[in-house]
Amino acid sequence: MQNALTSICVVGGGTAGWMAATLLSSALRGSGIQISVVESPDIATIGVGESTVPSIMDFIQACQINLKEFIQATSASFKLGIRFDDWSLPGEQFFHPFGRVGKDINGFDFYQAWLKSVADGSDARWLDYSPGAIMAEQQRFMLRPLQPQNWVQAGYAHALHLDAALVASFLRELCLQRGVNRIEATVNQVVLDHRSFIQGLALDNGGEIHSDFYIDCTGFKGLLIEQSLQTGYLDWSDYLPCNRAVTVQTKNVAPPVPYTVATAREAGWTWSIPLQHRSGNGYVFASRFCSDDKAMDTLLSSVQGRLLNEPRVIPFVTGKRKKIWHNNCLALGLAGGFLEPLESTAIHLVYKTLVHFIKHFPDRDFDGDNERSFNQKIDQDYEEIRDFIILHYCTSGRKDSEFWRWCQNMPVPDSVREKIRVFKKRGQLEHTPGQFFTSDSWYAILEGMKQRPHKYHPLLDAFNSDALTRTLNENRQQIRHEVQNMPSHHDYLQAHCPAL
Numbered sequence: 369m370q371n372a373l374t375s376i377c378v379v380g381g382g383t384a385g386w387m388a389a390t391l392l393s394s395a396l397r398g399s400g401i402q403i404s405v406v407e408s409p410d411i412a413t414i415g416v417g418e419s420t421v422p423s424i425m426d427f428i429q430a431c432q433i434n435l436k437e438f439i440q441a442t443s444a445s446f447k448l449g450i451r452f453d454d455w456s457l458p459g460e461q462f463f464h465p466f467g468r469v470g471k472d473i474n475g476f477d478f479y480q481a482w483l484k485s486v487a488d489g490s491d492a493r494w495l496d497y498s499p500g501a502i503m504a505e506q507q508r509f510m511l512r513p514l515q516p517q518n519w520v521q522a523g524y525a526h527a528l529h530l531d532a533a534l535v536a537s538f539l540r541e542l543c544l545q546r547g548v549n550r551i552e553a554t555v556n557q558v559v560l561d562h563r564s565f566i567q568g569l570a571l572d573n574g575g576e577i578h579s580d581f582y583i584d585c586t587g588f589k590g591l592l593i594e595q596s597l598q599t600g601y602l603d604w605s606d607y608l609p610c611n612r613a614v615t616v617q618t619k620n621v622a623p624p625v626p627y628t629v630a631t632a633r634e635a636g637w638t639w640s641i642p643l644q645h646r647s648g649n650g651y652v653f654a655s656r657f658c659s660d661d662k663a664m665d666t667l668l669s670s671v672q673g674r675l676l677n678e679p680r681v682i683p684f685v686t687g688k689r690k691k692i693w694h695n696n697c698l699a700l701g702l703a704g705g706f707l708e709p710l711e712s713t714a715i716h717l718v719y720k721t722l723v724h725f726i727k728h729f730p731d732r733d734f735d736g737d738n739e740r741s742f743n744q745k746i747d748q749d750y751e752e753i754r755d756f757i758i759l760h761y762c763t764s765g766r767k768d769s770e771f772w773r774w775c776q777n778m779p780v781p782d783s784v785r786e787k788i789r790v791f792k793k794r795g796q797l798e799h800t801p802g803q804f805f806t807s808d809s810w811y812a813i814l815e816g817m818k819q820r821p822h823k824y825h826p827l828l829d830a831f832n833s834d835a836l837t838r839t840l841n842e843n844r845q846q847i848r849h850e851v852q853n854m855p856s857h858h859d860y861l862q863a864h865c866p867a868l
């Protein structure tokens with residue numbers, strides 16, 4: 369007998385909680401497993417978390433959500449990547465696009481062909497070969513055709529900027545229609561059995577919940593996974609020193625751009641996330657280099673448009689639970705861990721955790737090997753993203769404040785050090801299947817930070833330089849031509865999915 373689960377209880381009604389209930393209600397359809405969500409009327413959600421990466425589109429598809437309805441209901445805009453201002457040096461700018469950069473030439477990684485073209489005297493930028501970067505530069509957008517007609521149409525990807533509160537409401541409604549049981553209450557107590565499995569939850573309204581499995585979506589405090597099960601926290605603040613953010617929302621003063629802007633500041637960086645109806649803004653900073661008051665001043669002097677709420681400070685500790693899955697509890701969202709939002713990866717990690725969980729879906733025997741295999745996979749995902757974020761700090765050329773001088777000599781994990789060392793030799797990075805950030809993403813940051821390899825692949829010299837120049841010129845022209853025929857991002861939103 370399979371000894372199947374009969375019930376799952378999600379604790380917390382923020383983005384993570386409702387994403388879990390929505391995806392599980394799709395994936396477990398027909399299984400007879402009852403899904404409940406406990407949503408507290410008294411404890412607020414964090415209210416930030418509005419920039420995403422392309423896996424949000426996979427989530428939307430896996431949940432059978434109508435994209436147009438979702439965009440309209442959440443006031444979302446499209447995102448083609450992140451523009452990094454002042455990171456390599458003040459006044460410098462670069463873009464990290466989603467999707468491909470260039471197309472491989474005779475089986476060689478395009479980056480290699482581009483390095484040779486530079487050695488041959490070309491002054492075309494690496495990003496001139498990125499459909500997504502050129503679309504962003506020209507503020508144009510259209511959804512990628514279902515059957516792309518050429519490599520340019522196939523070469524870009526997009527994500528969304530969305531309103532976190534509206535996302536929670538949208539997903540809540542959908543879950544209720546799909547038979548998810550919503551319980552409005554605050555959990556007062558978590559009851560464990562003698563094996564340290566969760567036996568039940570005591571609610572503030574006097575009720576109790578008994579479920580086979582629990583998903584902890586209670587935010588930073590991790591009510592189940594940490595306060596009760598005490599799995600421990602892996603603190604990565606030594607690598608990523610930012611530990612606070614001050615945030616504020618503003619009215620838009622211009623149509624939303626199709627990218628997030630991340631601007632390096634004296635003790636961290638600020639974000640600007642444009643939605644259709646407003647913008648989200650924040651300053652992520654390291655408290656050992658900057659006070660809350662100073663951070664607030666920096667943020668307020670950088671934003672445009674009328675303030676729509678009171679600025680507030682959010683402290684955080686970068687890292688993750690030592691075990692994201694323990695016994696009959698999965699930690700999701702902020703309850704599982706938090707890497708600072710520089711590459712907008714938290715909602716992606718919620719989705720990825722759920723995908724691994726569904727692959728490792730337990731029965732009531734709770735096989736330890738299954739739990740271990742899951743934890744290994746999700747640990748790799750967290751470490752990969754941590755490393756990629758570290759890359760942005762340790763390769764910056766800034767030395768103009770105490771914070772940036774610290775970054776010049778910051779501790780760097782061996783995994784990052786090794787990747788940079790390999791890159792510097794001849795710019796050839798391997799992509800491991802399953803990793804989120806491709807070699808193109810690493811090249812985009814390294815190129816943006818003015819890091820170049822010493823050589824390129826020796827067989828590229830067998831290429832005829834004139835023919836290579838011709839091909840690359842044609843590729844650039846093809847991108848420009850395709851992009852010029854696209855509508856502006858603003859027109860596209862207005863025509864296809866204006867906010868409700």
Ligand code: FAD
Pocket residue numbers: 379380381382383384385406407408409410411412413414415416417418419420532553554555556585586587588591613650682684700701702703709712713714715716
């Ligand atoms: P929360 O939104 O905090 O929700 C917690 C829920 O638990 C609430 O509903 C609360 O009521 C409930 N709860 C708590 N205690 C109890 C209890 N005792 N009983 C019942 N319910 C309880 N992510 C991105 O992907 N992109 C970004 O750009 C991004 N930017 C960020 C910027 C900052 C400064 C921070 C801190 C985070 C950012 N994130 C970002 C992360 C993102 O905010 C979260 O991943 C996402 O919102 C999920 O949050 P959550 O649901 O885990 O937690």
